[in-house]
Each structure stands twice: as C-alpha cells, then as structure tokens.
Amino acid sequence: MEFIQTTDLSTGEEIQLCYKSYGKGRPVVLIHGWPSSKEMLEYQIEDLVNNNLRVVKYDRRGFGKSSKPWGLYNYDAFAEDLDAVMTQLDLQDAVLVGFSMGGGEVARYLSRFGSSRVTKVVLISTVLPFMLKTENNQDGVDSEVFQQILEAINEDRIAFLDNFGKQFFGVNLINHPVSNSYLPYFTNLASIASPNATKQAAMAFANTDFRMDIESINVETLIIHGDADKIVPIEASSARTSELLPNSQYLVYEGAPHGLFYTHRDRLNQDLLDFILGSETLQTSYLNKDNSTFIV
Numbered sequence: 001m002e003f004i005q006t007t008d009l010s011t012g013e014e015i016q017l018c019y020k021s022y023g024k025g026r027p028v029v030l031i032h033g034w035p036s037s038k039e040m041l042e043y044q045i046e047d048l049v050n051n052n053l054r055v056v057k058y059d060r061r062g063f064g065k066s067s068k069p070w071g072l073y074n075y076d077a078f079a080e081d082l083d084a085v086m087t088q089l090d091l092q093d094a095v096l097v098g099f100s101m102g103g104g105e106v107a108r109y110l111s112r113f114g115s116s117r118v119t120k121v122v123l124i125s126t127v128l129p130f131m132l133k134t135e136n137n138q139d140g141v142d143s144e145v146f147q148q149i150l151e152a153i154n155e156d157r158i159a160f161l162d163n164f165g166k167q168f169f170g171v172n173l174i175n176h177p178v179s180n181s182y183l184p185y186f187t188n189l190a191s192i193a194s195p196n197a198t199k200q201a202a203m204a205f206a207n208t209d210f211r212m213d214i215e216s217i218n219v220e221t222l223i224i225h226g227d228a229d230k231i232v233p234i235e236a237s238s239a240r241t242s243e244l245l246p247n248s249q250y251l252v253y254e255g256a257p258h259g260l261f262y263t264h265r266d267r268l269n270q271d272l273l274d275f276i277l278g279s280e281t282l283q284t285s286y287l288n289k290d291n292s293t294f295i296v
Contacts, residue, residue: 014067166192
C-alpha cells in the first residue's frame with residue numbers, strides 16, 4: 001500500500017491517506033463518495049488507463065485504509081487532504097472527478113487552493129450546492145432526513161449500510177441493476193470506515209453550503225446526475241449547480257440511480273473520456289434550461 005502523509009490541523013495528529021496510482025499521462029483524480037472507499041470506482045480505471053491517462057484514487061480520512069482519527073471531519077480538512085495528494089504527487093494539468101460527497105472536496109479545494117494544478121472538473125451525482133433545507137435554501141432536503149440517518153447508524157450501522165446500498169443502486173421489487181454478490185461487497189467496503197467518520201462526514205455533506213465555493217470553479221466542468229437518484233435528488237443538487245455554472249456541460253442520465261458509476265458505467269466511462277480527451281463527438285443528451293434535451 002502507498003500513503004500520503006499529512007496532518008490533522010485541528011489536533012496535530014499525523015494522517016496517512018491510502019492511495020493508488022495507475023497508468024501514465026494526464027492525471028485523473030477519483031474522489032469517492034460516502035460511505036465507501038476508493039475501491040468503489042474500480043470500473044472506471046481500466047478505460048481511463050487504456051486511453052493514456054494516469055488514474056489516482058485515494059481513501060478519504062476515516063474511510064478505507066486511510067487513518068481514522070477522532071478529529072474533525074469537515075470539508076476544510078477534506079480539502080487539505082486533497083491538497084496533500086495534489087502537492088506530494090506533484091499532479092499538474094489534472095482532472096478532478098468528485099462523486100457524491102466528493103464533489104464537495106472539489107469545490108472547497110478550488111476555493112481554498114486555486115486551480116493552478118487543475119484544468120477540468122467532473123461532478124457526478126454530487127451534493128453540491130447545498131443539501132440542507134433552510135430559510136434561504138428552500139430546495140434543500142429536510143433536516144429530519146439526516147437525523148434519521150444518524151439514528152439508523154447508531155442503532156445498527158451494518159443494517160443501515162445494507163439498506164442504504166439498495167437505495168444507492170435503485171434496487172426494488174421490479175428493478176435489480178446490481179448482482180446479489182455486489183451488494184454485500186458494497187456494504188463491506190462501507191463497513192470498514194470508522195463509525196465516527198461515517199456520522200461526521202454525513203453531517204458535513206448535509207450542512208455545508210458550497211454556493212460560495214462554486215464561484216471558485218473557473219475551469220471546464222462536466223456535471224452528471226441520474227434523474228432516478230433517491231440518495232441525492234437531482235432537483236436539490238445538480239440541477240441547481242448547473243444554473244450556478246452556466247458554462248458547464250450538464251448530462252442527465254434517464255432512469256439512473258445514485259450509483260450510476262456501476263449501473264451506467266459504460267456510458268459514464270465514455271462521457272468521461274470524451275470530456276477529458278476533448279472529443280467533439282459527445283453522443284449524449286444534454287439538458288437545456290427549459291428541461292428539453294438536445295443531442296450533439
């Protein structure tokens with residue numbers, strides 16, 4: 001295993017971030033979602049590496065094989081960890097790919113550390129711009145939803161993760177887009193995380209307002225979201241982010257759940273390659289502001 005050494009600025013405790021690097025070429029940094037680890041994005045690696053790209057993925061602090069301190073799990077800390085990855089590996093001309101809560105790392109990193117090392121950004125099923133419903137964020141999600149998540153984790157974390165995985169991939173009585181073997185594997189990846197980190201990270205992505213951070217995204221951006229996402233509803237997230245980033249490309253995957261990196265991996269991988277490599281033949285539906293679609 002390979003590790004990036006950094007420090008928890010709130011406690012001074014040394015942090016080890018477990019990472020893997022594959023291939024050579026322009027770096028593509030994959031930032032995983034909650035409550036899993038870097039292993040969740042395994043189906044993207046081969047297509048990227050086979051197209052002369054270098055893939056770097058790492059475990060967020062508290063998750064996977066990274067250190068699991070008791071300190072703070074907020075987006076300033078997560079952004080500092082991403083900066084440690086970028087600087088210690090000396091990544092240049094990089095593409096940041098943030099999935100779900102990983103989109104928050106991207107926005108906060110660019111807000112705090114700038115875009116000198118980054119030339120493109122991909123936001124997949126992300127929690128941007130602000131998940132929590134408040135007086136000035138009426139399109140957000142009710143606080144009771146997040147409170148129920150905490151209560152379920154405290155009651156039986158593994159049972160919560162098992163049920164969460166089904167929602168994550170859109171599994172129900174008539175739709176089963178993942179194998180019976182994959183679901184327990186996904187639960188196992190999430191179970192490795194620190195319970196404390198799992199809860200604190202959930203509160204971080206629920207309560208963090210990224211609307212100001214989004215103003216710092218000044219590089220070419222691709223936004224992808226499934227319109228059947230029951231974990232991060234598209235209306236409260238990417239639909240609004242696309243309005244805040246009017247020059248971004250916005251792809252809506254019809255019928256796709258939150259975990260589209262698995263259920264729609266062929267389409268996702270091709271869209272990633274087209275965007276990163278600058279293809280002029282992106283054969284995918286885009287969403288206009290009036291919710292009509294067009295093909296380019």
